[in-house]
Amino acid sequence: MIEVQDLTKRYGDVTAVDGISFTVPPGIVTGFLGPNGAGKSTTMRAILGLDRPTSGTATVNGRSFRDATAPLTELGAMLEAKAVDKGRSARNHLLAVAATIGVGRARVDEILEMVGLADVAKKNAGGFSLGMSQRLGIATALVGNPGVVMLDEPVNGLDPDGILWIRNLLKQLAVEGRTVFVSSHLMSEMELTAEHLIVIGRGRILADVSMEGFIAMSSQHRVIVDSPDASRLRDLLAGPGVTITSPEPSRLEIDGSTAPHVGEVAAAHGIVLHQLADIAPSLEEAFMELTADSVTFHGSISSDGAAA
Amino acid sequence: MSASTAVPSLGSVEGHPTTLLRVLRSEWIKIRTLRSTWITVAAIVLAILLFGVISAMVASGDISPQGGGPGAGRARALGPLATVLAGANLSVLIVAVMGSIAGAREFSTGMIRTSFSAVPKRLPVLWSKLIAFTAVVLPVVAISIVLVFFLGMRILDAGGAATVAWSDDGVARSVLGMAYYVVGLGIIGLAIGFLLRSTAASIGVVIGAVIFLPALASALLPSSWDEVLKYLPSNAATAFTGTNQVGTTLLTPGIGFLVFTAWIVLAVVGAALVLGRRDA
16 A cells, blocks of 8 residues: 655755645556656655655555565565666576565576566676566566555566566556556556556646546547538537537537437438447547646746646 | 466565665675676785785886886885885775775666665665675785785895884784775775765765875975875875875874774765765
């Protein structure tokens, strides 16, 4: 369990994280979404105790991570895949890390096998590709068999095989009852793995909802209909609260109605339909909509008040 | 749990509390598994022994630089102790650089964030790095310096040049003091590496400010400054290594030892204080 309370982090004049609060519960995969610069990594660094919060708290299993007796068994994290010493082999890197909790060779070899690095275990980690570094970072996070797993952009640089592997891994970790907290800017990826979403933009929480709830929040629910008689259908559907646009002569995009309603109206008037579809926005679209403001104003120098 | 998952189980390893001893073990693995550690150790041994022996051979007339130039005379003028410890003076630079790298390396690579994620209290990492570094460097430096003393004196003796004995007044103190100075500067380098978090910057500061600046200052500043300059690390060390810099005002060996030790403590305490407060 990760709990963040009123967390604020400023670097000089820049407020990276602005009074955020949320809880990451065990047993599910929680996605942490936001555009670049939204404050994801800063938040994770504060949870790890790498950055000292300007105010507020971040706790792991009810206490500050700095007070953990066997840190690697409580929280395993990967912030940057390249955070390894380039002059050391993958195996020696893991041996050094695992030694802090009194764990040795057998476990290190087991975890190397698990992440698929057994063949290159004795190679210099400095020569690893981004995908291999990513796997070594995940091995480092998991070597202590931690109850809480926190990964920053874990699918970065992985090939399709690797992405599938991560997806299954995250789900399994959650099934095993662990707390799984994963950041990403790849919405499509989150859609397939996360059950719960925390969306952050410009250092503030924009949404803290289940995946279904997040998609439903979007207003971009619409109906698409293709008909040779589109203009007549358009007149019949027009009404208060309904917006209709027509990207092509034979196509209508309708906001504020539903596919069954459109179908019934068309049938009642004998209008031929070639296609009728309810378009639920993808997570990608819902996310873009939600964070549009925070991205738009990202480059501005204006104060918070002026931007809002 | 379902039998068909593409991911093998995480296993059920049991971790133990993270104690200073376990962090020390971790740092020991780190220093031992870097090839550069052993290359540097070899360079230290080579510098101390080779240059000590060459210097002794020059002084005893076994070899004469540039066809019998002034080298022999100058070497003789330095005194037998300074002659055999010529290589030890060179090793100061190597060990200071090695210490700076040991301190700053992980900050440069980003590894420090992995280390601090495993040991979020951070201080045990600093202590363990200091202990592991000292455990590697101290025996190597001390044994090489003592070895080159006896080897060098034998060469000087065979060549009919003046020698000093281990039991002579202040000789053992100077020889062991030299080892202390070399290792101490390495520790100062390590602490400065933690403070500056950049290998290049820490090497610059340790070599420039700690080793060369005092010599430069004594050369350029009026002698009224000597009262201050003698407290600088390398000048304080010269008081107990007692091998060169004839004519500079120096502290007594005992005070010099205390002052140099105070510099080590200051650097380490500075690193420890900053470590807990800074974002990593």
